Amino acid sequence: MLDHSTLILTIIIAGLLGGIINYFMVHVKEEEFSNQYIFLKSVFLGLGASALIPLFLSLIGSKLLEPVKTPPYPNLNYFVIGGFCLAGAIYSKRFIEDVYGRITKAEEVAKDAKKTADEAKKTTKEIEQSVTETDDAEETIGHEALQLDTPDPKTTTYQSILRALLNSRYIYRTSTGISKDTGIQKSELKDYLDEMLASGLIASRINKNGNRVFKAVN
Numbered sequence: 001m002l003d004h005s006t007l008i009l010t011i012i013i014a015g016l017l018g019g020i021i022n023y024f025m026v027h028v029k030e031e032e033f034s035n036q037y038i039f040l041k042s043v044f045l046g047l048g049a050s051a052l053i054p055l056f057l058s059l060i061g062s063k064l065l066e067p068v069k070t071p072p073y074p075n076l077n078y079f080v081i082g083g084f085c086l087a088g089a090i091y092s093k094r095f096i097e098d099v100y101g102r103i104t105k106a107e108e109v110a111k112d113a114k115k116t117a118d119e120a121k122k123t124t125k126e127i128e129q130s131v132t133e134t135d136d137a138e139e140t141i142g143h144e145a146l147q148l149d150t151p152d153p154k155t156t157t158y159q160s161i162l163r164a165l166l167n168s169r170y171i172y173r174t175s176t177g178i179s180k181d182t183g184i185q186k187s188e189l190k191d192y193l194d195e196m197l198a199s200g201l202i203a204s205r206i207n208k209n210g211n212r213v214f215k216a217v218n
Contacts, residue, residue, distance in 0.1 A: 010082045011050045018089020019046020025090065045096070046089030052099050053085045059102050157184070157192055158201065165202065165216040172205065172213035 023042035057064050064077050064084075088095040164181035165173055175193065179186045193214060196202045204214045 006078060007054075007081070010078055011053065011085050012047065014082050014085030015047035015050030015089045016043060017046075018050060018086045019043035019092065021086075021090050022046055022092055042092070045092035049088040049092035049095045050085040052096065053081065053088055056088070056095075056099050056102075057081075057084070059099070059106070157182075158196060160184070161189075161192060161196065162201065162216050165214060172207065172215045174207075174211060174213050178214065 019042045022045070023039050026042070064081055160182045161178060161184070164178045168177070168181075170177075175186055175189055178184075178193075179189050182189070184192065193202065193204075197204060197214075201217060202214050203217050204212050207213045
């Protein structure tokens with residue numbers, strides 16, 4: 001970072017000089033040269049515009065506020081910043097309006113981004129709720145039962161559990177819902193679900209209520 005005292009002094013000097021130049025450039029009528037109010041207005045606008053240069057450089061992503069590490073011109077940035085401050089002070093009114101417009105636009109972009117993020121979060125939550133069963137959810141069977149031909153000593157039980165998963169309108173189901181559809185006691189169902197998880201027939205995750213839910217693996 002550049003030396004603060006040198007930077008502040010550069011901003012003040014450039015702001016005063018730019019304000020005076022603005023006064024003589026804009027108020028060219030002879031009767032206005034002696035108008036103290038207009039003179040002070042030009043000077044203060046110049047100082048204000050000059051003080052906004054660091055903010056402007058930050059908005060455009062400039063690295064001018066970083067020190068120059070390569071000799072032989074270690075103080076080169078001060079001259080460049082001084083030139084920016086002088087130009088901003090000379091065209092103070094237009095420059096201040098431009099900075100204000102950039103800040104307003106940045107605020108609008110930030111609000112739009114936040115709104116988009118909130119909508120995406122809401123949509124994700126709605127999708128999760130629509131595809132994940134809760135313990136008190138009522139079932140609506142919407143698919144035809146699928147027949148599995150995997151030979152296994154527990155094929156009938158596995159098929160019953162897989163039907164309960166595949167024939168549901170939910171992608172993820174709770175053990176309560178599976179137990180209700182299959183007629184298998186929850187204490188016994190847990191062992192079957194663990195075996196099916198281990199064999200890769202089903203998958204599971206934790207829902208927003210902290211309960212484990214299950215789905216069939218295609």
